[in-house]
Amino acid sequence: xxxxxxxxxxxxxxxxxxxxxxxxxxxxxxxxxxxxxxxxxxxxxxxxxxxxxxxxxxxxxxxxxxxxxxxxxxxxxxxxxxxxxxxxxxxxxxxxxxxxxxxxxxxxxxxxxxxxxxxxxxxxxxxxxxxxxxxxxxxxxxxxxxxxxxxxxxxxxxxxxxxxxxxxxxxxxxxxxxxxxxxxxxxxxxxxxxxxxxxxxxxxxxxxxxxxxxxxxxxxxxxxxxxxxxxxxxxxxxxxxxxxxxxxxxxxxxxxxxxxxxxxxxxxxxxxxxxxxxxxxxxxxxxxxxxxxxxxxxxxxxxxxxxxxxxxxxxxxxxxxxxxxxxxxxxxxxxxxxxxxxxxxxxxxxxxxxxxxxxxxxxxxxxxxxxxxxxxxxxxxxxxxxxxxxxxxxxxxxxxxxxxxxxxxxxxxxxxxxxxxxxxxxxxxxxxxxxxxxxxxxxxxxxxxxxxxxxxxxxxxxxxxxxxxxxxxxxxxxxxxxxxxxxxxxxxxxxxxxxxxxxxxxxxxxxxxxxxxxxxxxxxxxxxxxxxxxxxxxxxxxxxxxxxxxxxxxxxxxxxxxxxxxxxxxxxxxxxxxxxxxxxxxxxxxxxxxxxxxxxxxxxxxxxxxxxxxxxxxxxxxxxxxxxxxxxxxxxxxxxxxxxxxxxxxxxxxxxxxxxxxxxxxxxxxxxxxxxxxxxxxxxxxxxxxxxxxxxxxxxxxxxxxxxxxxxxxxxxxxxxxxxxxxxxxxxxxxxxx
Amino acid sequence: xxxxxxxxxxxxxxxxxxxxxxxxxxxxxxxxxxxxxxxxxxxxxxxxxxxxxxxxxxxxxxxxxxxxxxxxxxxxxxxxxxxxxxxxxxxxxxxxxxxxxxxxxxxxxxxxxxxxxxxxxxxxxxxxxxxxxxxxxxxxxxxxxxxxxxxxxxxxxxx
Numbered sequence: 001x002x003x004x005x006x007x008x009x010x011x012x013x014x015x016x017x018x019x020x021x022x023x024x025x026x027x028x029x030x031x032x033x034x035x036x037x038x039x040x041x042x043x044x045x046x047x048x049x050x051x052x053x054x055x056x057x058x059x060x061x062x063x064x065x066x067x068x069x070x071x072x073x074x075x076x077x078x079x080x081x082x083x084x085x086x087x088x089x090x091x092x093x094x095x096x097x098x099x100x101x102x103x104x105x106x107x108x109x110x111x112x113x114x115x116x117x118x119x120x121x122x123x124x125x126x127x128x129x130x131x132x133x134x135x136x137x138x139x140x141x142x143x144x145x146x147x148x149x150x151x152x153x154x155x156x157x158x159x160x161x162x163x164x165x166x167x168x169x170x171x172x173x174x175x176x177x178x179x180x181x182x183x184x185x186x187x188x189x190x191x192x193x194x195x196x197x198x199x200x201x202x203x204x205x206x207x208x209x210x211x212x213x214x215x216x217x218x219x220x221x222x223x224x225x226x227x228x229x230x231x232x233x234x235x236x237x238x239x240x241x242x243x244x245x246x247x248x249x250x251x252x253x254x255x256x257x258x259x260x261x262x263x264x265x266x267x268x269x270x271x272x273x274x275x276x277x278x279x280x281x282x283x284x285x286x287x288x289x290x291x292x293x294x295x296x297x298x299x300x301x302x303x304x305x306x307x308x309x310x311x312x313x314x315x316x317x318x319x320x321x322x323x324x325x326x327x328x329x330x331x332x333x334x335x336x337x338x339x340x341x342x343x344x345x346x347x348x349x350x351x352x353x354x355x356x357x358x359x360x361x362x363x364x365x366x367x368x369x370x371x372x373x374x375x376x377x378x379x380x381x382x383x384x385x386x387x388x389x390x391x392x393x394x395x396x397x398x399x400x401x402x403x404x405x406x407x408x409x410x411x412x413x414x415x416x417x418x419x420x421x422x423x424x425x426x427x428x429x430x431x432x433x434x435x436x437x438x439x440x441x442x443x444x445x446x447x448x449x450x451x452x453x454x455x456x457x458x459x460x461x462x463x464x465x466x467x468x469x470x471x472x473x474x475x476x477x478x479x480x481x482x483x484x485x486x487x488x489x490x491x492x493x494x495x496x497x498x499x500x501x502x503x504x505x506x507x508x509x510x511x512x513x514x515x516x517x518x519x520x521x522x523x524x525x526x527x528x529x530x531x532x533x534x535x536x537x538x539x540x541x542x543x544x545x546x547x548x549x550x551x552x553x554x555x556x557x558x559x560x561x562x563x564x565x566x567x568x569x570x571x572x573x574x575x576x577x578x579x580x581x582x583x584x585x586x587x588x589x590x591x592x593x594x595x596x597x598x599x600x601x602x603x604x605x606x607x608x609x610x611x612x613x614x615x616x617x618x619x620x621x622x623x624x625x626x627x628x629x630x631x632x633x634x635x636x637x638x639x640x641x642x643x644x645x646x647x648x649x650x651x652x653x654x655x656x657x658x659x660x661x662x663x664x665x666x667x668x669x670x671x672x673x674x675x676x677x678x679x680x681x682x683x684x685x686x687x688x689x690x691x692x693x694x695x696x697x698x699x700x701x702x703x704x705x706x707x708x709x710x711x712x713x714x715x716x717x718x719x720x721x722x723x724x725x726x727x728x729x730x731x732x733x734x735x736x737x738x
Numbered sequence: 739x740x741x742x743x744x745x746x747x748x749x750x751x752x753x754x755x756x757x758x759x760x761x762x763x764x765x766x767x768x769x770x771x772x773x774x775x776x777x778x779x780x781x782x783x784x785x786x787x788x789x790x791x792x793x794x795x796x797x798x799x800x801x802x803x804x805x806x807x808x809x810x811x812x813x814x815x816x817x818x819x820x821x822x823x824x825x826x827x828x829x830x831x832x833x834x835x836x837x838x839x840x841x842x843x844x845x846x847x848x849x850x851x852x853x854x855x856x857x858x859x860x861x862x863x864x865x866x867x868x869x870x871x872x873x874x875x876x877x878x879x880x881x882x883x884x885x886x887x888x889x890x891x892x893x894x895x896x897x
């Protein structure tokens with residue numbers, strides 16, 4: 001046992017509250033401030049000094065119930081966070097039951113799923129809570145046996161006194177433990193990594209058994225007595241406003257109970273969009289009645305917001321030279337001008353949709369001024385704010401139940417569906433309403449990963465070194481601030497690794513709603529920059545992994561320019577690059593014609609990932625044979641079962657973005673795609689073998705929802721270049737010239 | 739229109755229009771929510787059920803076309819030998835991430851093994867190509883089908 005070091009800060013004292021469980025046993029409520037050391041590594045700007053609360057109880061029969069506070073969206077936190085508690089509690093995993101918490105900021109602190117943050121934020125507090133419960137149980141046994149607590153040991157939910165051969169189950173001493181003062185969480189002994197019995201074991205997800213039996217578990221499965229089903233018809237173009245709605249024909253449609261035109265709060269982005277709700281006894285009947293609506297929309301705001309117009313404006317901006325400075329190191333213009341070799345290229349990528357397989361949905365009942373909601377949301381607490389702002393419903397008048405989400409990928413960071421169903425429920429008081437978006441609604445009203453353009457230039461010295469680098473990024477925004485998830489990352493390599501560098505930006509206005517999509521920013525920046533660096537490497541007579549290793553140089557930490565983002569450890573970067581070169585046998589090139597390997601590296605969401613793709617191209621069809629992944633997310637993989645799934649999923653997601661033709665396009669603000677025939681997702685035949693190598697560093701564990709995605713796209717496009725000589729500078733990949 | 743349907747071995751009576759897809763009869767009339775809505779166009783496979791043992795997309799199946807065919811859904815599949823083996827295999831290597839599509843995946847896999855007890859990878863890919871998994875659990879879907887078929891003992895190198 002060791003005392004894990006946490007910054008001692010008297011303003012951040014931990015409050016543990018023990019009480020007797022109804023029917024006997026120990027209930028431990030822990031209000032745990034996030035340790036300063038952990039907080040400092042987070043985005044300090046956005047993380048309030050919130051208190052994290054965990055709740056553990058031990059029943060007389062030994063059953064351990066752990067509350068899972070965060071939304072489960074398929075990333076596995078409902079299993080992995082309780083594993084941290086259970087391991088330090090030193091119980092048997094089979095004794096553990098997990099209860100999904102409702103939304104309660106005062107009790108649980110932050111409850112969200114986003115940014116691959118759950119693991120780093122909870123690694124210490126969850127373990128401390130489990131360890132505190134264990135210490136209390138041990139103390140109770142010591143009191144009962146009149147021995148020193150130091151003579152006792154624990155395993156699998158039992159306490160042992162070796163000297164006398166006695167043992168007792170946790171359940172038997174839980175009620176006595178409930179009368180004790182909880183220990184100080186800052187000093188409670190924690191296990192050494194070698195002592196873990198649950199953390200690091202591949203465990204099956206806590207909900208998996210119910211899922212394979214088709215049990216109701218997702219948001220869309222919510223069923224309430226007397227519940228009706230709703231659709232919400234919004235304007236056919238982004239930014240559209242409701243002028244007039246003739247609802248009579250829809251109202252007379254079979255099964256329809258209510259038709260409700262709703263004027264929103266004028267802010268479709270963060271609030272409530274105008275629309276017409278149709279509420280029926282069956283969702284299909286509600287959806288059928290949409291064709292009978294006659295609605296006049298004011299679509300003037302969307303005029304000219306077309307993909308072709310955006311493209312022309314971006315081309316003009318890039319042709320005009322650099323944009324507004326984002327970062328300027330050294331003398332980039334002079335060094336570019338005087339370099340022995342100078343290369344330039346433009347890259348671009350489209351808007352793409354999240355397309356969670358469970359469409360957006362939410363269930364609500366409004367009664368006597370109170371709102372009860374059942375939501376598959378990644379940010380339920382932000383949802384409460386949105387309800388307040390858009391509908392004037394105070395957070396303390398809302399009961400919010402979290403439901404498992406059929407995929408998140410960042411889509412459910414936004415709560416538009418929640419505020420819509422609340423508005424509908426408010427219009428039909430006392431009636432529970434389930435709003436379900438059709439797939440067409442879902443594709444057309446997303447918060448898209450925004451498209452973007454890059455105009456790169458690089459200067460290579462006579463000795464082959466990269467001496468200067470510039471990127472003019474054309475993105476979307478109001479001229480002052482980039483649109484949501486449309487910002488640049490001024491730490492993007494090779495920034496910080498070379499002396500002369502210039503990053504600049506131009507913003508184009510848009511009415512289209514944008515948002516974070518798995519590895520936001522990085523998913524696009526990595527494609528563009530690692531592809532161009534592959535060009536640079538070849539022009540310099542080397543290859544991308546060698547160029548990256550020479551740029552990374554000595555092992556050191558590079559602080560983020562604004563000091564808010566995590567620092568970049570060149571040693572950890574080197575280690576994953578070198579590992580993937582080994583596992584993929586990088587230097588052994590495929591001999592088959594049209595078949596080759598490509599490489600890329602990226603650092604995002606605190607994770608270091610290097611990936612190699614082996615692909616072949618035959619008559620414009622790309623086949624990915626194998627992907628090698630080397631990743632460093634710290635000292636410990638909490639649940640290898642879930643962790644590997646996150647990496648494989650990220651790899652397949654990235655390949656789908658590049659190869660299936662995913663692109664959302666607009667004509668006057670109207671989305672041209674509608675369903676999986678024109679916005680395709682990955683299917684099983686395109687799935688390659690994926691080999692994963694974990695590089696374990698001595699850093700605390702970090703999250704895996706996102707960082708494995710970005711490198712796979714440029715690793716693929718670099719492989720396509722190596723196989724064919726065709727450089728992919730625009731996503732999605734289109735090799736066919738028709 | 740009143741219809742009498744044979745669902746999971748039980749006769750169920752519903753009163754719905756003839757063109758209502760079976761999916762919405764199951765979900766909103768009968769409360770069998772294991773069968774999922776994903777696209778409504780037969781593109782994703784989340785709504786897959788068995789009609790007389792064949793995998794069908796219930797979102798494309800008007801209730802009037804079902805007649806007295808035997809409908810089986812995910813809620814019942816564990817009562818069949820192949821279905822139970824698939825469920826166990828799915829859990830052995832924890833195939834899923836979000837899990838939303840898995841009912842449809844298991845229904846398609848079950849129909850495959852009914853026809854082809856020991857499928858190779860090409861046969862698996864061909865039979866499962868209509869089922870989208872947005873989370874990308876495809877490596878484990880292949881493995882779980884092979885495990886259920888008895889042609890693969892161990893997981894796909896799950897750590």
